[in-house]
Amino acid sequence: MITVLTGGTGGAKFVDGLRRLVAPEELTIIVNTGDDHDWWGLHISPDIDSILYTLAGMLSPERGWGVRGDTFHCLQAIKALGEPAWFSVGDRDLATHLLRTQLLSQARTLTEATRIIGEKLGVRSRILPMTDQHVETRIHTPAGELSFQEYFVKRHSQDPINSVRFACSMDAKPAPGVIDAITKAAAVLIAPSNPITSIGPILAVPGIRYALRQTEAKVVAVSPIVGNAAISGPAAALMISRDFAPSISGIADCYEDVLDILVVDDSDAESARSLHGRSVQFACTNIFLRTSEDRERVARTTLELAFPEFQGTKLADAS
């Protein structure tokens, strides 16, 4: 069994590569729910949806979120009613949120709701929320404390960041199956998602970080950082706010206690060599995930690193 920790769009691209190589039943995806939010009275789980849609083959390739070919007529009507409309929800996408909200109102857990929706979409891999409890990523800025969606979508990641916290994470429990999926995995992969607000909330749920430390499986991450910048999104600024360097060294620091191998871009090969001697090993490849071929190639590289018998990629420290 392959277990993946993932967040939003970068994670979905990586999972899109994995689904081309791994039998769906062999894949478990543990997903960040710190960005979940209430919108128009609906429970929106953006990262779970990105993974659901990716595995169902219905993710919009242009946007990287939401449903392929979706329209936004309800959103336009909400806007015409003078209601907040800064978070885009497509008309077909709405069906998922309506069903999830109904299931949750019927006392189903988020794990159950996710399983039911996945089955209805024909997804055969297991998608697990990191927790069934409410955990909320909060970004403290000079303009006040913002939810992740307010910071990222509404205000376009423009605010300086004072600090980041995961509200209620101390009271959260890993969702059923999460700990086993890590400790019993043949390999644990960390997607190239933002280490602070995508993977960070997962690691903040008590017990998950410990399970990653304890698992006998190799833990392999793909860096979301190339050089001194994130491939996309606000990862660099968020890392700086937590005193991590926005570099592969900083990524290694984020995951130091849990990580075996960090897959970095070829352009970071020299940096990787300079980090030789750390507990984390580095492997280099082209980590940009633009095309299906890119995604499959990076997924294959990562899997080969996780299963030593493959030995398909040279390790940075051996180069």
Next chain:
Amino acid sequence: MITVLTGGTGGAKFVDGLRRLVAPEELTIIVNTGDDHDWWGLHISPDIDSILYTLAGMLSPERGWGVRGDTFHCLQAIKALGEPAWFSVGDRDLATHLLRTQLLSQARTLTEATRIIGEKLGVRSRILPMTDQHVETRIHTPAGELSFQEYFVKRHSQDPINSVRFACSMDAKPAPGVIDAITKAAAVLIAPSNPITSIGPILAVPGIRYALRQTEAKVVAVSPIVGNAAISGPAAALMISRDFAPSISGIADCYEDVLDILVVDDSDAESARSLHGRSVQFACTNIFLRTSEDRERVARTTLELAFPEFQGTKLADAS
């Protein structure tokens, strides 16, 4: 002030005529909520929506319900998820239901939610639900007891009807403003809606029927029946189930204690003459509401009957 009691599509057509003749501030519409239902976790008020959209000029003229030019992509996605999809909700229409559901979840009453949505849609007439409490029209059939939407939309009014009841009506109170709107009106009009399941639930809310009896305003209804059939919908079968003849005589019986004048179709002139001597007077005109001109003309006739100074239409008993 003109007060109108109304239900679904027939009522919306009549109100469409009235809005062309009466200043919006002078118009109060009391609307059936016995057809309200929970759908995908949303509070749907079909009759209120038809009136909202009519007065906002956004009702679909082709369908007679929902929003002009709407799409049904969310509905299709819900269907693809294997969820019930027999009740059609358009994508733009969804915005209204989402906002209403949110307002109700924030402890607003249906009256308040309706006022807020009306204001946001630019509606200047007053739309009042018959009650803020839950009242549910239930149709008892050989297949079991059905909600009105199950009977009418899901099962296409095909079931024989044993009986009709308005669940919880005895515990309901008229919504704020309803009684005053009737007792202080210059005229009270009853739209050509189904007398059993559209106007019936309104009259079943304790106090409303009494107010109609007491008001000094003329009460004028437009018949939804021509000959022995409803102009549209299942009114005839529903009337028979309640031992009313499906005819203008039966309509007069339904409203006998509250009605001054019943406007019937020219083709029913002879029947109307034969009913001379009843407490209800009859007026004849072409009551089909196909075009805007039809609607305006019937609305004008009804208003003239309600305000004797107009004297625009000869009464059947004088013909």
